[in-house]
Amino acid sequence: MKFKCIKNDLQELVQHANNFTTTKNINTVLQNLFIEAEGNTITIKSTNLQTAFTGKFETEIIESGTTTVPAKKLLEILKELPDGNIIDAEFTGSKLVIKSGKSIFTLSTISPEYFPTVSEIVPEYFIRLKSDVFKSMLEKVNFCISNDHSKVEYTGGHIKVFGNKIELSAADFQKIAIAESKFDEEFSDEFTINVPKKTVNELIKLLDYSEYVEIETDKKQALFKINNITIYTKLIEKYIQSLSKLFDIQPKITVSIHKESFLNSVKRVSTLTSDITHAAVFSFNTDKLDIYSLETEYGQGYESIEGITYEGEPIEIILNTKHVIEVMNHINTEYFTMKMIGRKNPVLFYPDEDWYKYLLTPISIERRI
Template sequence: MQFTVQRRDILSALQTVIGVVERRQTMPILSNVLIKSENNQLTLTATDLELELVTHAPAVIENPGAIAVPARKLLDICRGLPDDAEIQCTLDGAQTRVQSGRSRFTLATLSANDWPHLDEVESGEAITLPESMLKQLLDRTHFAMAQQDVRYYLNGLLLALRSDRIRCVATDGHRLALSEAALDLDISEATQAIVPRKAVTELVRLLGNSEAEITVWLSNKHLRLQLPGLSFTTKLIDGRFPDYERVIPDDPQNQMTAPRDTIRQALSRTAILSNEKFGGVRLSLSEHTLKLQAQNVEREEAEDEIEVSYDGQPMEIGFNVTYLLDALGAMTQEEFTLSLSGPDSSGLLQAIGDDSSRYVVMPMRL
């Protein structure tokens, strides 16, 4: 195998797939990237056996072939070369020589025959939607996914499809983020899938805000996306997502309206002296006033007072400040509402003028 490629082309391709490559692998080959050279094109594949990314780069192919090379080492070599560099790669026995100008590198390689591929993706529902729509739905919800929870089905994001809409939901058991968009889908019946956390994180990184149409295939075990120049395939989490609609407050009696940025800044200030382990902040609501309070184990205290629109019953309630900041950070409108039924009830946050997204935060004792 021998090919010549421009640095910018192979660097872009490596940066696209590198997120799948784990630094610590039980199988050495999984720290590699599979490079196939044929028809004046390189095909780069990376996988962790759960998620697979395939992308392409133009190249001049002197001798076609395929080989697995250390992904991060090759990426670092390409990063270190000049912007306009031309790179030549040649397979020499069990090693690949990488040459650019007077720079020469020799990398250990593994056989392409040993490359592990994902299970065959069975046919399923296929939908088409704007790239920016999926990006927006994920941006508004992915932060609420659990991390390494024993309830494995929470370590991912629910993708729910109906004939008239697409919905994304994430929860870690203490908070919930839901966002949906109207979409005319040609599907036979409503369907749901739980996309693993790592796959969602990679999608957030890879998706752009273009209006280009992308295709999503959803089967019982896999989700596949075809993006411009990229094929994305992930296994799905086999489990039952909780009945999330049950925890969304349906008729809270008390509602506060306030400027989003003002509350975010006040929460950030108050959080400086909150308990580092629990991150709790106390909200005291009275007529047209919100008081924020926090304290830590060193008995340090923070207090802030903001004028808001509120005429409900006076109330004190504690929340994890990070959960509130994450929800507010996912909004784009200038004002939002916080709806509460009582001091022991969940809080419902919504942006004014946008009823497509809802955020639920459980209260905490302070």
């Protein structure tokens, strides 16, 4: 194998491919990248057996061939070379020799016959949507995906397609996020898949590479095709049921608040909340909102926001300020609406945009008098 390419073209794919390798498996080939030179195309693959990356770019191929090389070391080499440099790469039978300018590097290889192949997908379902729309939806829900693997269904982002709609949702045990969009056409086959958090994180990084993303799935595995890049992932085969129904309430209290004023107040009060609960009291009245932390060993913080638009009886509710700040950081509108039933019921957050929404559960704490 022998090829010539521009350093930036190779580094871009190697950088993304490196995120799909693993050092946690005794099979060292999983730390390597599979490199194939054929025709006028370089193909780079990587996998950790749960997810896999395939990327391609065109360049000058002098001699066809395949090999595998350590992903991390190849990436470190490429990062140190100047942008725009020409790279000459040649596989000598046991080593990959990389030359650029006055630099020469020799990388150890493992035979490509040991590199695992991912399972074939016979797609039962297919959708195509704009990458920027899909990325925005993923970003709105990603922070609500749980890291607690005791309930595996909470460790992924749900993608649900029904009619002419796509719904993304995620939940841990204290917060829920839902984002929705519409297709130009209606799909006759409804389906739901649960995509692991690591895959969601990588998709967010890659979706800028193409105007559209294509998704193929058999509900056990999925392919995400983004221009010259294909992401394979195994899916979580358990689901959280009926998250959207939790938003179907008849609120007794509705309040509209200026987002930045609210966010800044919560941030200031949060400096004196408990390191464990991050709890603060949100006391709503007809024309103002008082926010104060529960007494801690450090003291207590207090803020008051006037000029809110409020409907309903006065209410005090205790929320985790860390979670409130997370929700606020994902709301893009100047104002948002909170809807509540009572102090022990979930609080709903609606931006002045109708395509995403959030839910937070209150904290049950007996307050000190």
